[in-house]
Amino acid sequence: MGQRLSGGRSCLDVPGRFLPQPPTPPPPVRRKLALLFAMLCVWLYMFLYSCAGSCAAAPGLLLLGSGSRTAHAPPALATAPNGTPPRLPFRAQPATALAVGKEMAEGAASLEEQSPETPDSPSSISSFFSGSGTKQLPQAIIIGVKKGGTRALLEFLRVHPDVRAVGAEPHFFDRSYDKGLAWYRDLMPRTLEGQITMETPSYFVTREAPARISAMSKDTKLIVVVRDPVTRAISDYTQTLSKRPDIPTFESLTFKNRSTGLIDTSWSAIQIGIYAKHLEHWLRHFPIDQMLFVSGERLISDPAGELGRVQDFLGLKRIITDKHFYFNKTKGFPCLKKAEGSSKPHCLGKTKGRTHPEIDREVVQRLREFYRPFNLKFYQMTGHDFGWD
Numbered sequence: 001m002g003q004r005l006s007g008g009r010s011c012l013d014v015p016g017r018f019l020p021q022p023p024t025p026p027p028p029v030r031r032k033l034a035l036l037f038a039m040l041c042v043w044l045y046m047f048l049y050s051c052a053g054s055c056a057a058a059p060g061l062l063l064l065g066s067g068s069r070t071a072h073a074p075p076a077l078a079t080a081p082n083g084t085p086p087r088l089p090f091r092a093q094p095a096t097a098l099a100v101g102k103e104m105a106e107g108a109a110s111l112e113e114q115s116p117e118t119p120d121s122p123s124s125i126s127s128f129f130s131g132s133g134t135k136q137l138p139q140a141i142i143i144g145v146k147k148g149g150t151r152a153l154l155e156f157l158r159v160h161p162d163v164r165a166v167g168a169e170p171h172f173f174d175r176s177y178d179k180g181l182a183w184y185r186d187l188m189p190r191t192l193e194g195q196i197t198m199e200t201p202s203y204f205v206t207r208e209a210p211a212r213i214s215a216m217s218k219d220t221k222l223i224v225v226v227r228d229p230v231t232r233a234i235s236d237y238t239q240t241l242s243k244r245p246d247i248p249t250f251e252s253l254t255f256k257n258r259s260t261g262l263i264d265t266s267w268s269a270i271q272i273g274i275y276a277k278h279l280e281h282w283l284r285h286f287p288i289d290q291m292l293f294v295s296g297e298r299l300i301s302d303p304a305g306e307l308g309r310v311q312d313f314l315g316l317k318r319i320i321t322d323k324h325f326y327f328n329k330t331k332g333f334p335c336l337k338k339a340e341g342s343s344k345p346h347c348l349g350k351t352k353g354r355t356h357p358e359i360d361r362e363v364v365q366r367l368r369e370f371y372r373p374f375n376l377k378f379y380q381m382t383g384h385d386f387g388w389d
């Protein structure tokens with residue numbers, strides 16, 4: 001029989017203070033420890049959050065950026081619940097729907113467009129961080145124009161911590177549409193909340209692109225880098241010439257009949273520059289205020305100014321400023337003081353900023369006359385005088 005202790009309790013009722021207890025810190029110390037732990041968690045979260053962007057932004061990686069943008073970009077909508085648009089009964093036609101006729105002069109160029117300035121191979125760091133965030137369809141697309149300065153714009157924009165972009169040009173809406181939106185989304189880098197996904201091929205002249213992009217999301221923001229159509233045509237020709245030195249001269253390709261001065265508008269180098277005509281197709285699917293027109297000339301003379309407009313349009317903080325650029329005399333173009341994810345200066349590759357061949361002044365003059373009415377219409381439509389005339 002157990003002896004009862006005072007107060008009528010059994011021996012099992014021994015007060016807690018008499019039982020062996022683990023040493024417990026006094027309450028204020030415990031609170032401090034909990035606070036310290038919470039702070040550690042917050043710090044760790046913030047570190048991983050920012051590192052997921054900036055660490056993964058090292059050159060040669062697919063991903064870039066970290067989140068500091070306040071507005072949350074709307075998620076892109078797919079046409080079908082599984083994110084796949086209706087299958088096409090045929091394989092999407094390669095490249096643009098422009099009448100070609102001078103295929104020889106076109107073919108070589110498209111190969112080059114596919115080689116990105118920035119390779120996409122992921123490193124161990126990006127592999128580690130690629131687990132964070134989700135792949136989103138792009139909320140903004142640089143839709144053109146070819147040879148307008150699209151690569152320069154994307155390279156500059158990638159410096160922004162809230163922009164992530166596909167390094168290679170996916171050419172989904174022109175060449176690979178039959179692969180479906182799920183395939184397209186899979187090419188996208190992972191993004192965290194508040195970051196926007198971008199891509200850049202030259203969809204501006206693709207007839208089907210406006211409807212297809214609108215079917216993906218009506219909210220997609222469209223950026224068009226435009227450049228004097230005459231210089232653009234010469235630039236386009238220069239690119240082809242670099243691949244196929246045996247093509248006819250620019251002068252002979254320009255005319256259907258040189259003696260009558262009739263311009264060959266079926267040559268894509270000429271046709272791409274009729275911006276007003278292409279813009280009409282886009283305006284059937286998108287309001288003009290969902291499109292931003294960047295001057296290819298100003299992108300060279302004042303890159304920070306143009307980047308300011310682009311950041312505003314995308315709802316991004318103005319982070320990219322004059323401080324990010326310097327003029328490289330050897331290159332003859334503005335370059336980045338620091339490429340994204342690196343401390344080294346960065347200029348675009350040698351395929352950007354080529355020396356153009358000398359073109360007959362009369363031919364240039366005839367082309368200027370040809371483009372003038374289209375340019376004026378384009379200025380009216382966009383409410384912006386680009387000063388090409």
Ligand SMILES: Nc1ncnc2c1ncn2[C@@H]1O[C@H](COP(=O)(O)OS(=O)(=O)O)[C@@H](OP(=O)(O)O)[C@H]1O
Pocket residue numbers: 113145146147148149150151152202234235236238296299300333334335347348351352353354
């Ligand atoms: N900062 C900087 N560095 C180098 N090049 C620059 C830059 N900014 C604009 N540009 C102009 O970009 C022209 C090429 O345009 P794209 O990138 O749109 O060409 S492509 O369609 O992707 O092939 C390219 O055309 P070319 O000069 O005819 O080579 C350049 O004039």
